[in-house]
Amino acid sequence: MRDAEPYRNSVALLAIHSAVSYSDALRTGLGDERLASDNHDQAADSLRRLLQAKRVELGSGLNHLQYLLGRKSGVAYGDERLSNNELRKLILGAERFSAWANDMGKLLAVEGWTDDRE
Numbered sequence: 001m002r003d004a005e006p007y008r009n010s011v012a013l014l015a016i017h018s019a020v021s022y023s024d025a026l027r028t029g030l031g032d033e034r035l036a037s038d039n040h041d042q043a044a045d046s047l048r049r050l051l052q053a054k055r056v057e058l059g060s061g062l063n064h065l066q067y068l069l070g071r072k073s074g075v076a077y078g079d080e081r082l083s084n085n086e087l088r089k090l091i092l093g094a095e096r097f098s099a100w101a102n103d104m105g106k107l108l109a110v111e112g113w114t115d116d117r118e
Contacts, residue, residue, distance in 0.1 A: 008082040012075045015094035016068045022101040023047055023065055029110030030054070040069055054108060061100025064093045 023043045024035055030050040044066045051058055071090060074080060082090075105113035 008084070008087045009075050012082055012087050012090045013072075015091045016072050016075060019065055019068045019094045019097045022098050025113075026101050026105055026110065029105060029113060030108065040072065044069060051104065056104065056108065059100060061097055061104065064097040064100065068093050068097065 020040050020043060027035060027043070027047055027050060030047075032046055032050055034046070044062050047065070048058065048062055068090065075082065075090070102113075104110075
């Protein structure tokens with residue numbers, strides 16, 4: 001990742017936004033009509049409520065989303081340059097959340113949900 005040094009924050013922000021997109025897709029598929037494009041901070045809470053209403057065991061997926069959302073502003077607007085270690089951690093969190101979201105979409109038979117891992 002040495003060659004990516006000047007782009008670490010951009011890569012991390014893309015990872016975070018991919019998790020937000022998965023969250024939005026899952027929330028939409030579960031009937032949430034209140035997606036606000038500028039308020040991602042409430043995405044995890046909204047998704048938690050939707051899944052609890054379906055009586056689904058949540059597992060650790062939402063923890064990954066909350067971590068990513070908590071880092072979003074600092075990554076996007078902060079003057080801190082991410083280390084390789086922090087970048088890997090954010091990418092891993094996004095990968096784990098997307099796998100979890102795919103599992104939830106499949107488990108709940110969300111209309112149109114396809115799992116690109118298959």
